[in-house]
Each structure stands twice: as structure tokens, then as C-alpha cells.
Amino acid sequence: MAKEREKKLYVAILGNYAAELKLLLTTLLLLCVLATFLQFLPSRFTISASDLRFCISRVTQTTPPNATSSSPPIIKSSLTSLPPSPSPPLPPPPSEQLLAGGIIKRSFNPYGSAAYNFITMGAYRGGLNTFAIIGLASKPLHLFAKPTYLCEWVSSAGKNSTAAGYKILPDWGYGRVYTVVIVNCTFPEPLNADNSGGKLVLYASTSGGGDASFNITDRIEALIEQPGTLDTSLFTSKPKYDYLYCGSSLYGNLNPQRVREWIAYHVKFFGPRSHFVIHDAGGVHEKVLEVLKPWMELGYVTLQDIKDQERFDGYYHNQFMVVNDCLHRYKFMAKWMFFFDVDEYIYVPPKSTIKSVLDSLSEFSQFTIEQMPMSSKLCLTSDYGKTYRRWGFEKLVYKDSKKGIRRDRKYAVQPRSLFATGVHMSQNLAGKTTHKTEGKIMYYHYHGTIAEKRETCKILINSTETAYEKTPYVLDTTMRDIAGVIKKFELRMIGDRLQKTRQ
Numbered sequence: 323m324a325k326e327r328e329k330k331l332y333v334a335i336l337g338n339y340a341a342e343l344k345l346l347l348t349t350l351l352l353l354c355v356l357a358t359f360l361q362f363l364p365s366r367f368t369i370s371a372s373d374l375r376f377c378i379s380r381v382t383q384t385t386p387p388n389a390t391s392s393s394p395p396i397i398k399s400s401l402t403s404l405p406p407s408p409s410p411p412l413p414p415p416p417s418e419q420l421l422a423g424g425i426i427k428r429s430f431n432p433y434g435s436a437a438y439n440f441i442t443m444g445a446y447r448g449g450l451n452t453f454a455i456i457g458l459a460s461k462p463l464h465l466f467a468k469p470t471y472l473c474e475w476v477s478s479a480g481k482n483s484t485a486a487g488y489k490i491l492p493d494w495g496y497g498r499v500y501t502v503v504i505v506n507c508t509f510p511e512p513l514n515a516d517n518s519g520g521k522l523v524l525y526a527s528t529s530g531g532g533d534a535s536f537n538i539t540d541r542i543e544a545l546i547e548q549p550g551t552l553d554t555s556l557f558t559s560k561p562k563y564d565y566l567y568c569g570s571s572l573y574g575n576l577n578p579q580r581v582r583e584w585i586a587y588h589v590k591f592f593g594p595r596s597h598f599v600i601h602d603a604g605g606v607h608e609k610v611l612e613v614l615k616p617w618m619e620l621g622y623v624t625l626q627d628i629k630d631q632e633r634f635d636g637y638y639h640n641q642f643m644v645v646n647d648c649l650h651r652y653k654f655m656a657k658w659m660f661f662f663d664v665d666e667y668i669y670v671p672p673k674s675t676i677k678s679v680l681d682s683l684s685e686f687s688q689f690t691i692e693q694m695p696m697s698s699k700l701c702l703t704s705d706y707g708k709t710y711r712r713w714g715f716e717k718l719v720y721k722d723s724k725k726g727i728r729r730d731r732k733y734a735v736q737p738r739s740l741f742a743t744g745v746h747m748s749q750n751l752a753g754k755t756t757h758k759t760e761g762k763i764m765y766y767h768y769h770g771t772i773a774e775k776r777e778t779c780k781i782l783i784n785s786t787e788t789a790y791e792k793t794p795y796v797l798d799t800t801m802r803d804i805a806g807v808i809k810k811f812e813l814r815m816i817g818d819r820l821q822k823t824r825q
């Protein structure tokens with residue numbers, strides 16, 4: 323066990339050096355070619371060996387091109403403190419060995435690099451003395467060892483403080499190569515109170531695990547506050563929005579018409595004090611962007627390009643890192659935050675409004691929302707010949723009425739009470755959670771329609787109930803009945819620029 327880990331770490335070290343090694347070797351090769359070529363030139367052009375050495379030493383000192391550097395957080399790996407001389411070439415992999423007793427000993431020969439110790443997505447303040455750092459970390463490291471986190475505030479005024487960071491693993495059990503980690507850094511006193519600036523540094527230590535002699539620490543500058551930029555009134559003032567939607571990662575070949583319907587519906591539903599944060603993990607192609615554009619221009623939608631997360635293999639396009647980043651990024655901007663998908667439609671019955679329902683739930687930090695599962699295939703006979711002109715939630719009117727099934731729920735939270743958000747709901751929060759919201763608020767779920775480009779109606783029915791593939795369905799025209807209002811609303815808000823949008 324201990325041996326194994328030692329080897330793993332050794333490989334990690336080699337892996338980190340691979341890029342530099344490659345650059346070095348390429349440069350050496352070029353120099354050799356140049357030197358060979360120069361031999362054939364008149365003597366005044368020759369260069370001495372010492373010149374070459376000079377070149378080579380310059381090359382070794384040059385940092386590799388910043389091909390992967392993207393955003394401010396600067397990750398300075400502790401591995402760079404190892405001697406800079408290139409490692410000797412790996413010995414050839416040992417072949418099979420015949421042991422005494424006729425046992426064949428097999429060997430395993432790793433190449434390439436192991437998982438990173440930590441990958442940051444964002445770091446945010448949660449108050450005068452507390453921060454959350456959102457990122458990914460190697461899942462095997464968390465599974466087989468106990469990595470530790472130390473937070474340090476480096477103040478421009480010269481007074482540093484440290485605090486132990488405690489980690490929250492919101493997608494534990496779902497992680498793949500990487501698992502989502504929220505590091506909560508809470509210090510004993512307010513930081514940057516004089517607004518002179520400073521930075522939050524995270525020391526992420528692998529802390530041995532099986533072999534305590536290996537304890538590699540990476541120093542990560544997670545957050546930098548320039549002098550005069552901290553506005554502490556944010557933490558106590560009324561939020562800018564009443565409702566904020568934190569969307570999970572969008573990917574795949576999305577149907578632009580479905581996205582058009584979804585955004586028009588929800589802007590109407592949540593109203594002028596709402597905002598939508600959409601995360602593009604590759605799903606927002608040109609036609610989808612076209613339907614989001616008008617709402618972005620009106621200030622309702624923020625689009626975040628997170629396509630680079632695909633380099634790090636986590637659960638479901640890293641959606642739990644993404645929603646936790648959204649939670650902490652917008653924590654003080656919204657009274658309520660909603661987490662659901664773009665094939666789901668939040669609904670409250672007539673006579674109530676989203677405001678009246680949420681006011682009645684204001685004592686709770688979190689509540690869950692019941693699902694209304696809709697068929698993606700059954701439509702009305704009366705729509706024959708015009709299904710292609712109908713909107714998705716207008717034509718899909720048959721609700722799965724099977725009883726006694728546990729269905730997924732969605733949830734909404736008051737973000738100021740949350741420390742992290744989880745797979746089906748948050749389990750790291752202050753305050754109460756309720757599930758008793760049936761009949762008050764629900765969501766219509768049109769599973770399997772969002773990436774479907776062909777006509778979704780497959781079977782036309784003229785009946786208030788039916789059975790299809792052994793599942794009972796009942797007619798529910800709640801959403802169909804408000805389609806007209808939503809279409810008029812869209813036209814009024816953004817004009818006719820999306821009228822030509824099709825599947």
C-alpha cells in the first residue's frame with residue numbers, strides 16, 4: 323500500500339516535469355542541428371561550446387509557455403522546488419518474472435501524469451472573516467489519504483493570519499478522477515478591514531496517507547483583493563435580485579427552440595427582479611446563443627463559458643463544482659436561488675404568485691419542489707398537422723400518473739444560509755429545510771426533449787387518460803393553457819427577432 327503510493331507520487335512528479343522536459347529536449351535538438359549546420363560555415367561563424375552552454379542554461383531557466391494559464395489564480399506548485407536537472411530516462415519496464423513455485427509476477431507500468439492535487443474554479447468572500455474556495459481535487463487522494471488545507475491571509479499592511487481550512491465534498495460518491503471540494507476558510511478576525519488589500523493563500527497538502535513521509539504542499543493564491551475594492555456593505559444589504567437561477571452545465575446538441583421557450587417562460591414567471599446564470603459546457607452553439615442573446619441584452623441572462631472544465635474528468639461535466647461556484651459567486655446578490663434544468667418548468671397554481679409562495683416559505687433556508695413528469699411523445703389529436711408550430715410545453719400535455727414512485731425533486735435556497743450545495747439538495751446550511759410544498763409549487767419535467775431535433779410528438783391521442791408502455795397518463799393542460807400568454811410576453815419583450823426559430 324505504502325509502496326504503491328510512493329510510486330504514484332513519483333509518477334506525479336515526473337508528469338509535472340514532462341512538459342518542461344519536452345521543451346528542453348526540443349531546444350537541445352534544435353541547437354544540435356544548428357551546431358552541425360554551423361560547422362559548414364566559414365570559421366568566423368562558429369560558436370564555442372561555452373556559447374552553447376550559455377544557451378542551454380538559458381533554456382532551462384525559461385519557464386514553459388503559459389499555454390494553460392487562464393485566470394488570475396496562480397498555482398505555484400511546490401514541485402518546482404525540486405532540483406531543476408532533468409530526470410534520468412526511465413528504465414525499461416521490467417518484464418514478467420517467474421518466481422519460485424511457478425508464480426508469474428506481473429508488473430504495471432504507468433506513463434503520463436496522475437491527477438492534480440487541486441484545481442481552482444473560484445474563491446469568494448462569505449463575510450468579513452470567511453471565504454469559500456471552489457475547485458476539484460484528485461478523488462483517489464481523498465479516498466485513500468486525508469489531504470489537509472491551510473488558509474493564510476497575506477495582508478498588504480503586513481499582518482498575516484492563518485486558519486485551518488475545512489473541506490466539504492458535495493458530490494462524494496459521484497466523483498470520478500476528480501471530486502468537488504469546497505474549502506471553507508474562516509479566520510478568527512475580520513480581514514482587510516482597513517481596505518488596504520491583501521490575498522488569500524491556500525496551502526493544499528497531500529498529507530501522506532499511506533506513506534507519511536510524502537507530504538507535498540501546493541501554494542495557491544486563491545483570491546486577491548486590490549486596495550480599496552472591498553465593499554463590506556454587500557454582506558448586509560438587500561440583494562439585487564429576488565430570484566437567481568443557477569444552471570448546471572449545458573452540453574450536447576441542444577434544440578434552440580426548446581431553450582427559447584424555457585427562457586421566455588421563466589423570465590415571465592420570475593419577473594423583473596430575476597436573473598439567470600447559464601453555464602456553457604459546450605451546449606450553447608450558435609443557434610442557442612441566438613435565442614439567449616436578446617435576454618442577455620436586456621440584462622436577464624449571464625452566460626459563462628466553462629468549456630475548459632472538460633479537461634478534468636468529474637461527475638456530469640463537473641456540474642457540482644459549477645453550481646457551488648454559482649452559489650458562492652452570487653450568494654449576496656439574490657434572496658432566493660433555484661437549481662433545476664432547462665427541460666424543467668417551475669409553476670405555482672393560479673391565485674398564488676411566486677412571491678406569495680416564497681414569502682410563505684421564508685422561515686426555511688431550503689425547500690424542495692415536487693416533479694410533474696410529462697411524456698415527451700404523447701400529444702393531442704387536435705394538434706394534428708400543427709405540432710411543429712406548437713411550443714414544447716404547449717403540445718406535451720400528458721402527465722405520468724403512476725403512483726408510489728419516488729421521483730427526483732428540485733430545490734431552492736436562501737443562499738446566505740448555505741455553505742455548499744449538494745447533489746439533490748444542500749446538506750451544508752444553517753436553518754431549516756422543508757419538503758412539504760406539494761400543491762404550492764411544482765415543476766413540469768419534459769425529460770428527453772431538450773436535445774431532440776425531430777418532432778417530439780410521436781403519438782396523437784384524443785382522450786383525457788391513456789396508457790403507454792405500461793405507464794398511465796392523464797391529460798394536464800396547465801402549461802398548454804398559458805402558452806399564449808408566454809408567446810405574447812416574448813414578443814413584447816424582445817420583438818419578433820426569434821419568430822423564425824425552429825427545432
Ligand SMILES: *[C@@H]1O[C@H](CO)[C@@H](O)[C@H](O)[C@H]1NC(C)=O
Nearest residue numbers: 386387388389390391392393
Ligand atoms: C502569456 O501571458 C501573457 C500575460 O499574461 C500574455 O500577454 C501572453 O499572450 C500569454 N502567452 C500565451 C502563449 O498564452
Ligand SMILES: *[C@@H]1O[C@H](CO)[C@@H](O)[C@H](O)[C@H]1NC(C)=O
Nearest residue numbers: 447448452453454506508741
Ligand atoms: C464557513 O463555515 C462557517 C461555519 O460553518 C460559516 O459560518 C461560514 O459562513 C462559511 N463560509 C462560507 C464562505 O461559506
Ligand SMILES: *[C@@H]1O[C@H](CO)[C@@H](O)[C@H](O)[C@H]1NC(C)=O
Nearest residue numbers: 474475476477480481482523
Ligand atoms: C506574510 O506572508 C507572506 C507570504 O506568505 C510573506 O512573504 C511575508 O513575509 C509574511 N509577513 C509577515 C509579517 O509575516
Ligand SMILES: *[C@@H]1O[C@H](CO)[C@@H](O)[C@H](O)[C@H]1NC(C)=O
Nearest residue numbers: 470472527529530534537539
Ligand atoms: C503536511 O504538511 C502540512 C503543511 O506543512 C501540514 O499542515 C500537515 O499537518 C502535514 N501532514 C502530515 C500528515 O504531516
Ligand SMILES: *[C@@H]1O[C@H](CO)[C@@H](O)[C@H](O)[C@H]1NC(C)=O
Nearest residue numbers: 702703704705706783784785
Ligand atoms: C375526439 O373524440 C370526440 C368524441 O369521442 C370527437 O367528438 C372529436 O371529434 C374527437 N376529436 C378529434 C380531434 O378527433
